[in-house]
Amino acid sequence: MTSMTGHDVRRRRFIQLIGCAAGAAFAGCRPARELSEEIADLLELRDEERAWLATLPEDDLRRLFAGLTAPDVSADAAARVIAQLLRPRARLSAFVRYPAIGDLRVVCDGLIRE
Amino acid sequence: MASSASDHDICVVGSGIAAMMFAERVMARGRRVLMLERGREYTFADRLRRGSHDDPLPFNRSDQRLRHGTRGIGPYLFNPVYNLGGSTNHFYGNTPRFHPAHFEMGAFGGLDRAWPVTYAALEPYYLAAERRLQVSGSSVRTPFPGRFDYPLPPHRPSPSDAACEAIFGVAAVMPVPTVRPSAPVGGRPQCCASDHCNLCPIDSKGTALNTVYPAIRGKVELRSGLLATEIHVRGRRVDGVTVVDREGKRSRVTARHVVVAANGVDSCLLLQRSDGVPKHPTLGRGYMDHPAFELAIYGTGLDTRPGYGSSAQTGMITTFFERTAEALPVSLLGEIRFADPLNLTHVREPVAADVARLALRSRYSSAATVRARFEEIWRSTLYLKFLVETQPLMENTVSIGEIRPSGQAIPAIALQLPAYFRDCRRHVQEVIQARLPRATVKHMVTRPGVHHWMGATRMADSPRDGSVDGHLRYHGLDNLSVLSASTFPSCSSANPTLTLCALALRLGDHLATS
Numbered sequence: 001m002t003s004m005t006g007h008d009v010r011r012r013r014f015i016q017l018i019g020c021a022a023g024a025a026f027a028g029c030r031p032a033r034e035l036s037e038e039i040a041d042l043l044e045l046r047d048e049e050r051a052w053l054a055t056l057p058e059d060d061l062r063r064l065f066a067g068l069t070a071p072d073v074s075a076d077a078a079a080r081v082i083a084q085l086l087r088p089r090a091r092l093s094a095f096v097r098y099p100a101i102g103d104l105r106v107v108c109d110g111l112i113r114e
Numbered sequence: 115m116a117s118s119a120s121d122h123d124i125c126v127v128g129s130g131i132a133a134m135m136f137a138e139r140v141m142a143r144g145r146r147v148l149m150l151e152r153g154r155e156y157t158f159a160d161r162l163r164r165g166s167h168d169d170p171l172p173f174n175r176s177d178q179r180l181r182h183g184t185r186g187i188g189p190y191l192f193n194p195v196y197n198l199g200g201s202t203n204h205f206y207g208n209t210p211r212f213h214p215a216h217f218e219m220g221a222f223g224g225l226d227r228a229w230p231v232t233y234a235a236l237e238p239y240y241l242a243a244e245r246r247l248q249v250s251g252s253s254v255r256t257p258f259p260g261r262f263d264y265p266l267p268p269h270r271p272s273p274s275d276a277a278c279e280a281i282f283g284v285a286a287v288m289p290v291p292t293v294r295p296s297a298p299v300g301g302r303p304q305c306c307a308s309d310h311c312n313l314c315p316i317d318s319k320g321t322a323l324n325t326v327y328p329a330i331r332g333k334v335e336l337r338s339g340l341l342a343t344e345i346h347v348r349g350r351r352v353d354g355v356t357v358v359d360r361e362g363k364r365s366r367v368t369a370r371h372v373v374v375a376a377n378g379v380d381s382c383l384l385l386q387r388s389d390g391v392p393k394h395p396t397l398g399r400g401y402m403d404h405p406a407f408e409l410a411i412y413g414t415g416l417d418t419r420p421g422y423g424s425s426a427q428t429g430m431i432t433t434f435f436e437r438t439a440e441a442l443p444v445s446l447l448g449e450i451r452f453a454d455p456l457n458l459t460h461v462r463e464p465v466a467a468d469v470a471r472l473a474l475r476s477r478y479s480s481a482a483t484v485r486a487r488f489e490e491i492w493r494s495t496l497y498l499k500f501l502v503e504t505q506p507l508m509e510n511t512v513s514i515g516e517i518r519p520s521g522q523a524i525p526a527i528a529l530q531l532p533a534y535f536r537d538c539r540r541h542v543q544e545v546i547q548a549r550l551p552r553a554t555v556k557h558m559v560t561r562p563g564v565h566h567w568m569g570a571t572r573m574a575d576s577p578r579d580g581s582v583d584g585h586l587r588y589h590g591l592d593n594l595s596v597l598s599a600s601t602f603p604s605c606s607s608a609n610p611t612l613t614l615c616a617l618a619l620r621l622g623d624h625l626a627t628s
Binding site for chain 1: 307309421422424453456459470471474476485489492
């Protein structure tokens with residue numbers, strides 16, 4: 001039996017998801033929670049960041065997963081979801097591994113002073 | 115109507131930074147000044163507590179964001195601060211000078227845009243204004259020769275500034291002259307880089323309230339909560355100003371000289387609604403604001419680190435500041451907006467989407483994971499904003515749209531983007547693209563204006579060409595002056611505040627000695 005690479009697994013998963021998105025309720029459709037975990041892994045989200053995904057509706061999770069696994073096809077939609085995911089300033093800052101920054105309105109560390 | 119007899123030498127309508135600097139200057143020469151302010155005396159603590167500068171008096175409806183049609187570019191917002199201290203309460207704090215050539219350049223597009231005052235005549239007042247406002251800046255790294263003596267050193271350049279030096283050359287990146295202090299000064303702390311200049315959380319940014327007002331408080335007679343609705347004229351002289359209070363009660367104040375020092379739109383409206391004031395052909399015409407375009411540059415290959423910096427903005431690009439530079443007919447001043455992609459939601463979201471798209475497609479980064487690619491591309495993204503000098507087109511106008519029962523005049527503003535605007539944008543994009551051939555230079559936003567209200571009571575030697583003369587005296591009236599950016603006959607691409615402050619000091623000297 002030919003072994004599958006991680007890429008192959010994701011591609012097969014992507015094909016399944018396309019089917020789900022089209023309304024085909026076949027057995028391969030996994031629940032959103034499982035999808036979130038895969039996305040969190042693909043985005044390398046830290047434990048404390050994984051909760052960000054809970055704010056996304058299931059359709060967006062599918063778009064994001066599709067973009068992460070087949071970017072040639074679905075990058076635009078997935079990019080919009082990533083931007084939405086990183087909309088809060090603190091999330092974007094954390095995602096690009098900036099040092100922690102404060103709330104603009106209440107403390108004076110709005111920018112990152114070297 | 116009640117009449118308020120006055121023994122004041124000068125009545126100033128408005129209490130913005132220029133009005134206060136003017137008042138301080140003439141009071142130092144023994145003149146007695148009455149200052150009329152339509153808003154109230156909110157302290158800085160009041161503003162922080164309320165989280166707003168808005169004034170609830172019935173004739174101060176600035177919170178509604180008046181919308182005016184502009185040709186093809188969406189709504190134009192006129193949203194002044196109507197209370198003590200005026201617009202410096204919420205401005206960003208950049209205080210560059212105009213380029214000397216911007217006072218001298220002659221006709222362009224059929225209209226004379228030369229000033230009846232030269233840079234050389236204004237330079238001592240620039241120096242004095244910079245000292246008074248405790249401006250941070252570099253006396254060496256400026257785009258033109260001249261005398262500079264900034265009282266505070268410039269802010270430390272941000273990584274994005276250094277990236278711009280690599281693109282445009284070191285000489286073309288100027289540390290921004292700003293009233294956001296680079297060190298503690300005058301009881302104010304160093305700028306904390308909150309990038310929340312609209313309501314500085316620590317009252318660090320220099321404003322009318324925390325620089326000049328403490329020096330004139332108790333010396334100037336301030337009457338707040340009074341809206342000036344008409345200037346009365348007899349012969350060649352102003353003999354009174356009608357004011358209305360919140361209950362609608364009208365009264366009249368007098369002084370030997372009247373200085374209209376409201377913002378660049380309301381100054382014009384007051385003159386227009388005053389029957390006795392001569393209506394010169396250019397009154398309300400030649401209105402200008404700085405249209406602006408914003409560019410995101412991805413894949414610079416440089417360490418730009420959006421979000422890192424010691425003040426809200428620390429550098430400006432002067433490559434296009436001289437009108438003749440880079441074959442442009444007008445002046446452009448670039449702001450290196452390294453803070454915006456991190457701090458402003460309307461910038462952050464589209465930039466993040468672009469970076470994500472590039473990261474998903476593995477452009478500009480060969481890192482193994484999406485997150486690593488996103489981080490690498492993000493940290494090399496540059497965000498620039500260019501202010502464009504506007505031609506003083508006579509079809510760009512300010513007029514009275516409506517007089518409300520409260521007495522407030524609502525402006526009708528007609529404004530169009532100059533024909534060359536898109537050419538300027540294209541040219542800048544091409545220059546950047548040529549210097550960064552691998553990068554993606556993307557136009558993000560066009561703004562019809564940036565709250566720089568200029569030109570509607572323009573300055574000229576003749577009443578045929580302007581409303582006020584070179585000393586800001588209203589043509590045809592011996593004792594009326596206008597102290598507002600509305601007097602600018604052309605607008606450079608530099609922020610107008612410092613030039614207005616220099617004019618305020620010069621007017622103070624002129625009236626105190628004449």
